[in-house]
Amino acid sequence: MIWAKEETFSRQEIQELQLFRLKKTVQRVYEKVPAYRKKMDEIGIRPEHIKTLKDVGRLPFTTKQDMRDTYPFGLFAVGKDELKRIHASSGTTGKPTVVGYTDNDIEVWRECVARLACAGGATSKDVAQICFGYGMFTGALGLHYGLEKVGAAIVPSSTGNTEKQLMYMKDFGSTLLVATPSYALRIAEVAKQIGLDPKKDLQIQVALVGSELMTEAMREEMYKVWGRDLKLTQNYGMSELMGPGVSGECLELCGMHINEDHFLMEIIDPKTGEVLPPGEKGEVVVTCLTKEALPLIRYRTRDISRLFYEPCKCGRTTARMENLSGRTDDMLKIRGVNVFPSQIEEVLLKTEGIGPHYEIIVSRKNHSDILEIKVEIEPDSMGDSYGALERIEENIKSRLRMILGLDAIVKLVSPNTLRRFEGKAKRVTDLRKEGN
Incomplete structure (x- = not known):
């Protein structure tokens, strides 16, 4: 209507x-x-x-x-x-x-x-x-x-x-x-x-x-x-x-x-x-x-x-605006690469065996940025072998490398492990300190 x-x-x-x-x-x-x-x-x-x-x-x-x-x-x-x-x-x-x-x-x-x-x-x-x-x-x-x-x-x-x-x-x-x-x-x-x-x-x-x-x-x-x-x-x-x-x-x-x-x-x-x-x-x-x-x-x-x-x-x-692809102030600069959290989400949610809940953690060690992603596996995947879960991790890493041009640490965690949100989801934690 x-x-x-x-x-x-x-x-x-x-x-x-x-x-x-x-x-x-x-x-x-x-x-x-x-x-x-x-x-x-x-x-x-x-x-x-x-x-x-x-x-x-x-x-x-x-x-x-x-x-x-x-x-x-x-x-x-x-x-x-x-x-x-x-x-x-x-x-x-x-x-x-x-x-x-x-x-x-x-x-x-x-x-x-x-x-x-x-x-x-x-x-x-x-x-x-x-x-x-x-x-x-x-x-x-x-x-x-x-x-x-x-x-x-x-x-x-x-x-x-x-x-x-x-x-x-x-x-x-x-x-x-x-x-x-x-x-x-x-x-x-x-x-x-x-x-x-x-x-x-x-x-x-x-x-x-x-x-x-x-x-x-x-x-x-x-x-x-x-x-x-x-x-x-x-x-x-x-x-x-x-x-x-x-x-x-x-x-x-x-x-x-x-x-x-x-x-x-x-x-x-x-x-x-x-x-x-x-x-x-x-x-x-x-x-x-x-x-x-x-x-x-x-x-x-x-x-x-x-x-x-x-x-x-x-x-x-009326004119239409494309669904948002991110925010300029949400953009993360990691090892010189511009990364939007939405790019990471697209990769994660298109991966079989994992759920929609994830956390992105950016830190710095020895003057180098580290991108770590924690993502919950689906309850049905809990019984999978260690090798099957390892393949899921490698699949995510490979697709992130292709899209972002960056290597990331991917950690699969148990269902209901990560924080849930009732308002706006806050999925990014940036631990980097200036000068480190």
Whole structure:
């Protein structure tokens, strides 16, 4: 089902609306946000210089550091008396990034999530169990209000106590699951441990996953445990931009449709900042076109993707972004080689005999980087001979060497050994110290 007429606008209609809203937004931030006015004045750009969509490339970038430097409300374009909601990041690596919403911002948010939920198969008949953590994190409330707008019944079960999650899921007849991919796998794992078959004993027909990267190999793992009939889509967003609702997959699974009437997306070379042509892979940069409280201009997301503009078979004409291949700040430099954790995950999850749980450990010894990967074997492989397990290890090492050009230490560990995650999975531990 297509939720809104804007999802089927012609390219000309989309671009005309984007330009109109871009001009208004740039004028607004110049007048209302001193930090933006200062940045623009320093490079000699004024609102009247924005005459075409390409002129967005003349505007300065915004980064997470800008938000931290102006903590908490320095980039806001409204006063606190106009705010209806305030969210913030965890701030685990410094000052948290604070985001705010006016009444209209919240309504736009609901609308954007409703569109993507419908694209992923959600309907008013669904019982939607939301297994994101409620609180300052935007994911849970974003999906909550968007699915309510669609008409679904909401089970706000949050994260944790997975056995109770399964009790609700079974007793309430939940048909739609919202979770991170890793927690969705964890729920299925616990179901099997307590004697439930997720495919037969639960009624989950739709899964809207997000908040962490889902590779195609991870998608395959989801199908294995939840069934091939599962309508499984991922959606994209971040607190700084709005929360979930920036883009999401339809059931054709050919990229994530962007809510282009609310977000203008560019792809840049992460090193030079140069805007790249359609189809080129680079860093995603987003300008908010309708946000009132926090209208970010050219926000550098650090996510890696590419854009496609051909109409989709689903009937939507909005541009699509390729499913993420990683983040620039997740990239590991190991012995001079750029390595994305997603590359390692693809190798692991395509290997017979091992499960979806793994840990990447990078350390340094004698001035040389060491890449170690721990991965759980599947319970059915526990009885395999030492030689069979050794062959699995060698297979993984060989494929990693071919894809990464690096040798790695691979350690197979017993099932249920590695840490499980209810929120975003943290699979990389970098133990290197500068100077070692």
